[in-house]
Amino acid sequence: MPDLHGHARIHPWRAQEGIIPAVAIYEPDWRSGLHVPTRIRRTDGELLGIAGLWEEWTDRAGQIVRSYTMLTINADTHPIFKELHRPDPKRPPDMQDKRMVVILPRGLYVDWLDAPAEKTIDFMRQFPADRLVAEAQPREPRAG
Known part of the structure; x- marks a missing residue:
């Protein structure tokens, strides 16, 4: 597929799709001005x-290396995730880095794993807030 300048584009999405199972994720809540770990399930x-x-490759020493990443999307409008992450005082309120991981509905797992790269954008949706619980997990004060 050519880009706007007529050059052939190499699709950056060369890794394999995967699903990362998690009981919960933790995100920082800074609304109080302090970092409060928040458990989301x-x-x-x-x-x-x-x-x-995920991607598997061989390093210079001949060792197989596996790399993994969780995909994120914009969460400016998500009732839970828009409240998380540290505000950047150098950026206006509408330009803050509000993001969330892409949580797949169980019924789409096979579709995600079988999707060709050009269809993966169809899965980049916010998970419904009413199906998530966010609970503050404040750290215990350190002694001494």
Whole structure:
């Protein structure tokens, strides 16, 4: 597929799609001005199936290396995730880095794993806030 300048584009999405199972994820809540670890899980107790990518490659020493990443999307409008992450005082309120991992509904797991690269954008959606619970997990004060 050519780009705007007529050059052939190499699709950057060369890794394999995967699903990262998690009981919960932790994000920092800075609304109080302090970093408060916040545990986010599904209301039904099911595992979170986080859309991810993985790649396997060989380093210079000949060792196989596996790399993994969780995909994130903009969360400016998500009732839970828009409140998380540290505000950047150098950026206006509408330009803050509000993001969330892509949580796949269980019924889409196979579709995600089978999707060709050009269709993966269809999975980049916010998970419904009413199906998530966010609970502050404040750290215990350190002694001494």
